[in-house]
Amino acid sequence: MVSDCGPESHLNSTKSDSARAVAYEAFVEINRRGGYSNILLPKLLTNSQLDRRDRAFVTELVYGATRMLGRNDYIAAKFSKVAWAEVDPEIVDSVRLGAYQILDMRTPVHAAVSATVEVAKKYIGQSRASFVNA
Numbered sequence: 610m611v612s613d614c615g616p617e618s619h620l621n622s623t624k625s626d627s628a629r630a631v632a633y634e635a636f637v638e639i640n641r642r643g644g645y646s647n648i649l650l651p652k653l654l655t656n657s658q659l660d661r662r663d664r665a666f667v668t669e670l671v672y673g674a675t676r677m678l679g680r681n682d683y684i685a686a687k688f689s690k691v692a693w694a695e696v697d698p699e700i701v702d703s704v705r706l707g708a709y710q711i712l713d714m715r716t717p718v719h720a721a722v723s724a725t726v727e728v729a730k731k732y733i734g735q736s737r738a739s740f741v742n743a
Contacts, residue, residue: 628667629670630728632667632670636706639671670710673709676710683730696740710724729741
């Protein structure tokens with residue numbers, strides 16, 4: 610089940626942030642709460658106001674970041690000054706999604722970082738989003 614803050618509650622900014630917000634909610638639900646991606650993601654996408662292109666973006670981001678979890682954690686751990694196992698799980702999920710965009714979706718680095726940080730600010734707060742930015 611999705612947290613009591615549905616995707617609509619965080620989707621007041623740009624269209625791309627809306628897509629990434631839906632992706633973040635799905636990713637957290639799958640990774641932290643044992644949600645089934647094949648059930649959860651279609652439901653979130655149906656309830657969203659996203660167009661077909663953004664739905665495809667969300668689908669690739671969620672399934673791809675889930676698939677590349679180990680690799681992205683390995684890479685992030687190399688750059689983190691804090692032991693990766695000790696980093697807040699919500700930060701870890703944000704970084705995983707940002708890393709997948711950069712490494713696999715060919716999203717320009719500045720766009721992936723900026724959008725990932727903006728979504729992190731909405732969901733986990735300004736101070737923890739600064740860690741994502743770093």
